[in-house]
Every structure is written in structure tokens, then in C-alpha cells.
Amino acid sequence: MADEAVRVRGLRKRYAGGVEALRGLDLCVQTAQVYGVVGPDGAGKTTLMKVLAGVVSFQAEEARVLGRPVPEGLSEVRHHIGYLPQRFSLYGDLTVEENLDFYAALYPPDPEGRRTKQELLEMIGLDPFRDRMAADLSGGMKQKLALLCNLVHRPSLLLMDEPTVGVDPVSRREFWTLVFELQRGGLTVLASTPYMDEAEQFDRVALLSEGRLLREGTPEEIRASVPGVVLELGCEQPFQAARCLEGTQGIQDVQLFGDRLHLFAAQDAPGLRQALEERLGQAGLRIQRLRVVPFSIEDVFLRLTA
Amino acid sequence: MIPHRLLAIIRKEFVQMRRDRLTLAMMLLLPFVQLVVFGLAINTDVKHVPMAVLDYSQSSESRRLIQSFTNSDYFDVVAWPRDTREISDLIDSGSLKVGLVIDPDYARDVRAGRVARAQVLVDASDPITASSTLSNSAGIANILGVQLLGRYLRPGTPFTPPEMPVQIDVRGWFNPDLLTANYIVPGLIGVILSMTMMMITAMAIVKERETGTLEQLITTPIKTWELMIGKIVPYVLMGYTQMTIALLVGIYGFHVPVRGSLLLMYALTLVYIGCYLGLGLVISTVARTQQQAMQMAFFLFLPTILLSGFMFPRAGMPEWVQILTLVIPLTYYLEIMRGIVLKGVGLVALWRWVAPMMALMVAILGIAMLRFKKRLD
Known part of the structure; x- marks a missing residue:
């Protein structure tokens, strides 16, 4: 007590x-x-x-x-x-x-x-x-x-x-x-x-x-309380990229973080990065940076309220 | 010993009061300005009323009547019209208030001992001037009539006196000169106190609520009563200061006599201030913003001055309104103040007003205490 x-x-x-x-x-x-x-x-x-x-x-x-x-x-x-x-x-x-x-x-x-x-x-x-x-x-x-x-x-x-x-x-x-x-x-x-x-x-x-x-x-x-991974994606037109990537196979959610995107996925599957690249390429967008980052508390919150 | 928390609140209120120079200046100037305005401008002693005289008699008797009017100081003859039509034009245009028309037979009637007639025309759209003119001219006529009667009284002569109009006594008790200041000043002190005490207390607390300081305050170990009393004490002193200023202006500016005990006046004023501080507290528990508090204070203030007997005598009000006036603290305070100032009476004579005012104070402060909790919702 x-x-x-x-x-x-x-x-x-x-x-x-x-x-x-x-x-x-x-x-x-x-x-x-x-x-x-x-x-x-x-x-x-x-x-x-x-x-x-x-x-x-x-x-x-x-x-x-x-x-x-x-x-x-x-x-x-x-x-x-x-x-x-x-x-x-x-x-x-x-x-x-x-x-x-x-x-x-x-x-x-x-x-x-x-x-x-x-x-x-x-x-x-x-x-x-x-x-x-x-x-x-x-x-x-x-x-x-x-x-x-x-x-x-x-x-x-x-x-x-x-x-x-x-x-x-x-x-x-x-x-x-x-x-x-x-x-x-x-x-x-x-x-x-x-x-x-x-x-x-x-x-x-x-x-x-x-x-x-x-x-x-x-x-x-x-x-650690939510499963999956967060992919941080850097590109020149993040807003368009976000709209373009919504509904991509294997991506559960897309969130805009200033000049970056956080992509929530069940796992960092081998074909996923390629799929993303292709999809953005079709829209004329180029990936500058793509890496797995640890979940932040904000990521967790966004995942839980999505 | 005064608890340290109570002292802290009181000290804080004084510092804030001192910082808010504008409000402070207004509070202290208010009694002064109000008294001067009410005392000078709203003067119901109607003197030197401009008057027109139409003398059809043109005799020494009629001139004597006119002289009686002008000697009284109540009337100034400013015009000598030729007919009644001219008089009514002058009154209609507002340049005159009163016209005196003397009958052609006036001198003959006076000499013959019959009822001599003169007519007074008065602009009744101004009821105060009208009523004072009526009573003043009746008084003048009476005095003159008595003087005339004296002429016919000879010892041993059988005499049938001419008809006399019913004598009207214009002299009032306690205020024989019907001086407005004597009547207004004691009441005005009550009016000033009711307004400022109610408003300033309500505002002081609602301001704390509005700016969020109340939320901080109620999470400290301070007790509800310490907070209440601490906020009230500085304003009690403010009220006494206002009253003292008003009293000084009344005594030295308007020669209002204070016939009773000042000590009693100050003591009973505490009860009165308590009533309105309490009402201010009640308002502060209802109003969410300072604007609402202000509106509510005005809402209560208007019936206070209109119904308490400050402006109009309560005796002239319908019975149900008279009953309503019994819950207005100013009703009692007016009687108490006029009693002390003009009649010089003591607590025994005033008890019938003091007791209900105390009861009101207890009731109001009780309600305030119940509603004023250390919680926000």
C-alpha cells in the first residue's frame, strides 16, 4: 500500500x-x-x-x-x-x-x-x-x-x-x-x-x-505490445506516396510523419520492398530511403487506434 | 489568532486590489460622485420656479398677493402676460412651470370680506414641481388669508368669517425644510454599498474561477471558510471606506445632521454589508463568467433600488409588492439609517428593522456557505 x-x-x-x-x-x-x-x-x-x-x-x-x-x-x-x-x-x-x-x-x-x-x-x-x-x-x-x-x-x-x-x-x-x-x-x-x-x-x-x-x-x-514491423520510407513527395501505397498487399497501414512515411506490416517479407518500389515507380515516385525502424510509442498508438 | 492561510488570502486580495488602480479609484470615487450627483442634481426642493402673473385686478390687494408669492423664494415672477392664452402658450412651450391668474373681483371681494379668488396653473408633467407648487401656493394663500382675517376682527363686533380653505400642513416631521439631501444621503449609502459589495464579491470569486486560479486554490489545504472569509474581509473594509466617504460628503457638503450614534450605524452596517457580500457569494456560485456575474448583480440591483423605498415610498406600492420588499435588505437598512441619521433613535426603536435584517443575513450567508463548496462541478 x-x-x-x-x-x-x-x-x-x-x-x-x-x-x-x-x-x-x-x-x-x-x-x-x-x-x-x-x-x-x-x-x-x-x-x-x-x-x-x-x-x-x-x-x-x-x-x-x-x-x-x-x-x-x-x-x-x-x-x-x-x-x-x-x-x-x-x-x-x-x-x-x-x-x-x-x-x-x-x-x-x-x-x-x-x-x-x-x-x-x-x-x-x-x-x-x-x-x-x-x-x-x-x-x-x-x-x-x-x-x-x-x-x-x-x-x-x-x-x-x-x-x-x-x-x-x-x-x-x-x-x-x-x-x-x-x-x-x-x-x-x-x-x-x-x-x-x-x-x-x-x-x-x-x-x-x-x-x-x-x-x-x-x-x-x-x-513490444503490438506485432509486426515499422518500415520508414523517405521520398520526395511523401503525401502522394502515402496515397499511392494505401492498400498495398502486405501493408496494414500507412502513416505520414512529416517528410517520412511509416508503413506498418506484419513482417519485413522479402518481396515487400520490391512491391513498394514497383508501385511507387508506376506513379513516378522514387524511394530515397527504406529501413525497418523500432516501434515508437506514437506508432503503437496509431496502430491501436487505426 | 488568525490562521496563516486566512491571512495569506487577505494579504493577496489587498495586493491585487492595490494593483487594479482603476477599480480601486472607481470604488473610492463612487460614493463621492453619487452623493454630489444625487444631492445636487436630483433635488426635489423646488425653489425659484419661474412663474407668470396675469393680474386682472390691478389693485394694492392683488399686488400684495403677488408679493407673498415672490417673497416665499419658491417662485420668481418672470413674465406678465396679457391673457390666459398667453400663459398656456408659455407653459406648453416649457419656458414656464406656473401661472398665477388673479380674478378681476379680487380686490372687491377682499374688501367685502368674501372669498377672494386666484387661480394657479401648473405644468403637471413634472409631478415634483407640480406637487410642491400646489402645496406652496396653498400655504401662501393660507398665510395671507389669516392676515386678512385679522383685519376684520374687532372686539365687540359681530362677525361671520368668510370661508377658509382647509389648512394644508406642508411641514414634514424630522425634515422640516423637506431637504432632499437629508432624506437621500442615508439611503444613498445603502444603495452604494449594496451595488459595490454584491458586484465586487461576485466578480472577485468568479474571476478566480474564470482564470483557473480557483482550481489551483482548492487543491491546497485551504478550508472553504478560510477562502470565503479571506475573500470577504478586504471588501468589508472597502465598504466601510465607501460609507465613511459618503458620510463625510453628506455631513460637510450637504449639512446632513447625524443625530444618532455613529457607533451603532457602523455596527449595523456590518450586518447590511454581510447581506450583500453573501448575495455576491451566491452569485459567484451560479455565474460562470464575470460578465454573467455582472448581469446577475444588476438583475438584483434594480429591484433593490426601485422597491426598497429608496426611490418611491413603499406605502404607495400594492400589497404583494410590499411583501416582496421584505426580502430586500436595503428596505430595513433604509429605515435604520434614516432612523439613526434623521431621528437620532437607538437600537431599541430600530429593533423591528434590525432583527429581520439579521435574519436575512444569516439566511443569505447560509445559502452561500452551502453552495460554495471546494469543488468545481
Whole structure:
């Protein structure tokens, strides 16, 4: 029990409008894991976070956070939980430091367990901006400040709802680096993201779609969970190539990845590559590159929802 | 000792209040501007009404009557038309409000001790001017009549007094000069407080919901009551500041006498503020956006000023409307404020208004407390 930070069984949520956001979800997050909930918009990620933060009502066979039943037991462990909502939720008309002071004052005064303000500002790199209004910060800075305000009380569990959406790639990387650093200090993190590439770095991943769990496990387990191979095909006109290759014998699905195509096949059969070459050749297209690549989590997701 | 979380909320509200200079300036200027506008512009003491006089009598008696009118300060003679038609033209065009027509037989009747007749024409499209003109001219006629009567009274002479019109008492109690400011200022304090307290509380909380800060806030260990009280306390102080400004303008600008206890006034005002802060909280649990909150506040505000007795006396309303006015906190506060300011009465005399206002406050805050939960849906 003690090493389970989050456990839900049969979690359902139907909003007043009739929308069923979660349709029976089972999930378990171990202490000191960085656990990722991954899925497209509308998969139910935000609802899951809100349920665990005690912000919305729900139905479930079991829902526990830090061993306490949600929502009635939450008040006992609130001071061990941090929660970053999807939207920026700090006061834009307060400065960085005032926001920090405000949230610090909402938690029990426990000087020993506390990180000092200075320590936090320096760790996150917001020290030069301490007198700036929160509304005037960049997107990445805002998320760092939100994280900061949720770290003052030294939580043992951090719930983060799409913390890196709308944040530039460099800041995104910095943000996760910081999170993994905190994990080494014993912090459990449950974060959601729509970016499949971010999922590769998590300890465990839950693939979510339309309120249901598609797959759950370590990134390796998830990548190995679908049969077949992925062929990466590079060519000059990938869009036309994709249309041309659809329905080719031995190809189950074709997905466009920027300037490349991912072709899903049961196996890398000897005749397959030749068939592809011929088919594209008829359309006047030439293959520049063709190789078997490992499944990414995004590949898995696309396979499972195809 | 005040819990640290409550203090944190209060401190935060004050910082935000200070940052929002425009709103702060408006809140503090509001009582000042409202009082000046209501006190000066909406003045129902009708004085120096322009008047036309058509004197068919052309006698010393008729001149004395005209003089009584002009001496009163209520009327200024600005035109001497030749016939009644000219008077009605002047009134129709709006350049005059009142016309005085003196009967050709006026002087003869006065000398003979008969009822002497003069006619007052008044533009009744302006009911306030009309009613004050009617009562003022009746008063003038009465005074003059009494003076005339004195002439005929000789000791030992048998005397049949001429008919006298029924005496109309224009003097009101507690506000003998019928000064509008005396009547308006105490009520206006109630109106200002109801509007700003309701609106500002509703907005302050709905804003937190709208910007998402409420979602963050309710996941902290803060208690519902700490959040509620913490958001309310700064606005109670704001309300007291507004009231003090309004009171100072009333006392020094309009010479409103405060006859009762200021301490009692401030104490009972807390109950009143509590009512409207509570209504603001209730609105904040219903409204999703600041715009909705604003609309709802206005929706409640209009009946408040129209039905509470601030604008029109409640006695003139249909019975079912009068019953409706009993759930409006301003109804009681008006009575309390006018009682303290103009009559100088104490808690014992005011108890019949204080008790129901307290009951309303408890009910409103109770509903707010029940609806204001630490959850978003």
C-alpha cells in the first residue's frame, strides 16, 4: 500500500452535458515513478488529473491517492500533493515572488521540510525574474513558476496536466530535466501529455484513448505490445506516396510523419520492398530511403487506434 | 489568532486590489460622485420656479398677493402676460412651470370680506414641481388669508368669517425644510454599498474561477471558510471606506445632521454589508463568467433600488409588492439609517428593522456557505 502513490479501479466520469470522459479506467502509480498519461485531446487525461486532485466528482470502485480515498480522504494529504492544472492558474497580477509567497503561506509552516524560497528560485532559474508580474512571463517561465509554487511545500506526489503544452522545445526539455531531478529526490510524478515523443522518457506510460486504457507499461513493454514491423520510407513527395501505397498487399497501414512515411506490416517479407518500389515507380515516385525502424510509442498508438 | 492561510488570502486580495488602480479609484470615487450627483442634481426642493402673473385686478390687494408669492423664494415672477392664452402658450412651450391668474373681483371681494379668488396653473408633467407648487401656493394663500382675517376682527363686533380653505400642513416631521439631501444621503449609502459589495464579491470569486486560479486554490489545504472569509474581509473594509466617504460628503457638503450614534450605524452596517457580500457569494456560485456575474448583480440591483423605498415610498406600492420588499435588505437598512441619521433613535426603536435584517443575513450567508463548496462541478 505504502509504495502505491495512486490507485484507481473502474474509474468513470460523466459530465453534466452527457459526455463520458472516462469509461472504466484502472491505473496504479508506484512511489518515485515518473508516470505518463499519454493520449490525444479528448482522451480523458485532464479529467483523470482533476479526479485525482479532488476537483471534480466521479464514480469508481476504488480511487486512492497516497493511500487515502478520494475525495473524502484528500484533506489529510493535501499538503503532500502538488497539482499543476492544464491552464496557467497563478495570479497574473502578482509578481513571481508574491505568487510563491502566497502559495507557501497556504501550506503548513514546517521550516524543516521546506525548501527555502531562494533555493527554489535558483533551482528553477526564476531568480532574475522574481519581481516580474506572472502575466508577463513567457509560456515556459509560467509553467516553471507553476511548478515552483507546487514545490514549496515539498510534496511527495506531483500531478501535472499537460505541463509542456504551448512551451517551446528547449524549455520543454529543461522542464523535464528538472522533473527527473526531483524524482531522484523521491518525488512521484503523474503527468499527462499529448506529445507521444515525451512518453519515451517516462518510467511507465498509460496510453489513453476516448476514456479507455489502450496499453499500460514501461515504454519498452508498450513498444513490444503490438506485432509486426515499422518500415520508414523517405521520398520526395511523401503525401502522394502515402496515397499511392494505401492498400498495398502486405501493408496494414500507412502513416505520414512529416517528410517520412511509416508503413506498418506484419513482417519485413522479402518481396515487400520490391512491391513498394514497383508501385511507387508506376506513379513516378522514387524511394530515397527504406529501413525497418523500432516501434515508437506514437506508432503503437496509431496502430491501436487505426 | 488568525490562521496563516486566512491571512495569506487577505494579504493577496489587498495586493491585487492595490494593483487594479482603476477599480480601486472607481470604488473610492463612487460614493463621492453619487452623493454630489444625487444631492445636487436630483433635488426635489423646488425653489425659484419661474412663474407668470396675469393680474386682472390691478389693485394694492392683488399686488400684495403677488408679493407673498415672490417673497416665499419658491417662485420668481418672470413674465406678465396679457391673457390666459398667453400663459398656456408659455407653459406648453416649457419656458414656464406656473401661472398665477388673479380674478378681476379680487380686490372687491377682499374688501367685502368674501372669498377672494386666484387661480394657479401648473405644468403637471413634472409631478415634483407640480406637487410642491400646489402645496406652496396653498400655504401662501393660507398665510395671507389669516392676515386678512385679522383685519376684520374687532372686539365687540359681530362677525361671520368668510370661508377658509382647509389648512394644508406642508411641514414634514424630522425634515422640516423637506431637504432632499437629508432624506437621500442615508439611503444613498445603502444603495452604494449594496451595488459595490454584491458586484465586487461576485466578480472577485468568479474571476478566480474564470482564470483557473480557483482550481489551483482548492487543491491546497485551504478550508472553504478560510477562502470565503479571506475573500470577504478586504471588501468589508472597502465598504466601510465607501460609507465613511459618503458620510463625510453628506455631513460637510450637504449639512446632513447625524443625530444618532455613529457607533451603532457602523455596527449595523456590518450586518447590511454581510447581506450583500453573501448575495455576491451566491452569485459567484451560479455565474460562470464575470460578465454573467455582472448581469446577475444588476438583475438584483434594480429591484433593490426601485422597491426598497429608496426611490418611491413603499406605502404607495400594492400589497404583494410590499411583501416582496421584505426580502430586500436595503428596505430595513433604509429605515435604520434614516432612523439613526434623521431621528437620532437607538437600537431599541430600530429593533423591528434590525432583527429581520439579521435574519436575512444569516439566511443569505447560509445559502452561500452551502453552495460554495471546494469543488468545481
